[in-house]
Amino acid sequence: MRIVIAPDAFKGTVGAEAAAAALGEGWSRGRPGDDVVALPLADGGEGTLDAMARAVPGAVRVPVLGAPGPDGRPVDTAWLRLPDGAGVVELAAVSGLPLMAAPDAMRAHTAGLGTVIAAALGAGVSALVVAVGGSASTDGGTGVLAALGARFRDADGKELPYGGGSLAHLAAIDSTRLATPPPGGVQILTDVTNPLLGRTGAAAVFGPQKGACAREIAELDAGLARLATLLGGAPDAPGAGAAGGTAYGLATAWSAAIVPGAPRVAELAGLPAALADADLVITGEGRFDATSTHGKVVGAVLDLARRGAGVPVALVAGSIAAPLPAGITTSADLTRLAGSATAAQNDAAHWLRLAGATLAGRFGADRGAQTRRDPRDRP
The missing domain is CATH 3.40.50.10350 (Glycerate kinase; domain 1)
Known part of the structure; x- marks a missing residue:
């Protein structure tokens, strides 16, 4: 049998x-x-890069050394180059919750994921697959976008510190220097269908596992709402709340497509x-x-x-x-x-x-x- x-x-x-x-x-x-x-499979979270590396003959890991982790400490990680020229990046490998010395819901960020994406773009990838499960942060993807050239400023024109806790002070977004996505587009692999905001959103549902108390959950949700007001897009879209809103940020600023991760990995495998x-x-x-x-x-x-x-x-x-x-x-x-x-x-x-x-x-x-x-x- x-x-x-x-x-x-x-x-x-x-x-x-x-x-x-x-x-x-x-x-x-x-x-x-x-x-x-x-x-062995994965759903867009931890292990997605490994599953796709095993599944796709000729896939090559490309190291990225010293990327900023979710709490700022350097992380050695990698992205995956596929034989067709596309790249695969895993959030959990550089901005994941297990990489935190201690959970810090207000200051954890996704800048490291942006650093790895920038490395893949610099290598000339034709398309990009971003697996976003397992995040430590609730920053709406602002860390990723900042690492790719966007600027998030307060009312005095100062750039905001990384982390979802800073979004309460967000007053302006400058996307003029934001990197251009690859010609083949961007897919976001996720295992959840939560929207960005509200009682089923990124902060309310996933904030507690990232160390957020009730007060911080309310502050994070309000900050994400402020981000959505300025950035636009579709915060109510299924999956927009994935990875603390990283899916929303990339979908809005880069027109990335949010797709279920598990079926995609299973197909590739x-x-x-x-x-x-x-x-x-x-x-x-x-x-x-x-x-x-x-x-x-x-x-x-x-x-x-x-x-x-x-x-x-x-x-x-x-x-x-x-x-x-x-x-x-x-x-x-x-x-x-x-x-x-x-x-x-x-x-x-x-x-x-x-x-x-x-x-x-x-x-x-x-x-x-x-x-x-x-x-x-x-x-």
């Missing part, structure tokens, strides 16, 4: 590639004769073709909840499996906190297998291997029972 393993990263514990390898090792222990294909002759696809993530089927890797895998040949889907998650949707036929919860969330996180690879072996035994038993019921079924 052919088994495709296509998980997202189990954030905070193990990356997508390591998760796929552990699940595959466990499955092969239980069913050593099966053909196991690993296709060759998942549709891999599912054509698969008997089962295993996907997973750190926490499965009500949002997992909307813009996330699990949802993208499930949709492709449904649209294809009706390939059954198995889910592995650090914890399962929502009912399983139609199409997911079996699952493994690492917290339950390990006995606690702490135990599961402390040795995620071990429990992923056990989950893979458990699913192999379960799937093999189910297939055996099916064969006994109807010997005409495919073995």
Whole structure:
């Protein structure tokens, strides 16, 4: 049988590639004769660059040294040159929340992402893909745009400091020196559909995980509203609130297109073709909840499996906190297998291997029972 393993990263514990390898090792222990294909995925957040580097033959990493991180400390990072001349940039690798010494919702910024984009532009990329998940900031993309030449000034004409907390003082925007986007345009990969403003916007929904208290959330939202008043665009567009409004900033100033990240990465990774002759696809993530089927890797895998040949889907998650949707036929919860969330996180690879072996035994038993019921079924 052919088994495709296509998980997202189990954030905070193990990356997508390591998760796929552990699940595959466990499955092969239980069913050593099966053909196991690993296709680790991402949704526009952390790991997107790695997933696309693996998926696209001839892709080359181009280092960028000393870019400003979200708190100003230098970060060594890279962008990806694709064989067709396009470039891929990952926000999480230079402006991501894990790069902060401590969360600072008001001062964290995206200037480093702008630095990496500028490097890709300087290398002559024909088009640009920007994966924006995992940000530390709520600056509306002003850090990116400032690094690309835009100027954000207060009422006295002084340039604002980086960070969403400065937007309350925004009085004027000068885009005359803003870099020109590449001729093939810009795509923004995101895993959320939130607008920029309001109770479902960037500050209200994602501010708390970036360290913002209730007062700071209100200030950040008001600052983003001020930015939208001056910059224009479509702050209510689905996905505009992604990465603290970075998607909004790039979409407005650069006419970038906001697209779902997970389906795009899955397509590049060759998942549709891999599912054509698969008997089962295993996907997973750190926490499965009500949002997992909307813009996330699990949802993208499930949709492709449904649209294809009706390939059954198995889910592995650090914890399962929502009912399983139609199409997911079996699952493994690492917290339950390990006995606690702490135990599961402390040795995620071990429990992923056990989950893979458990699913192999379960799937093999189910297939055996099916064969006994109807010997005409495919073995």
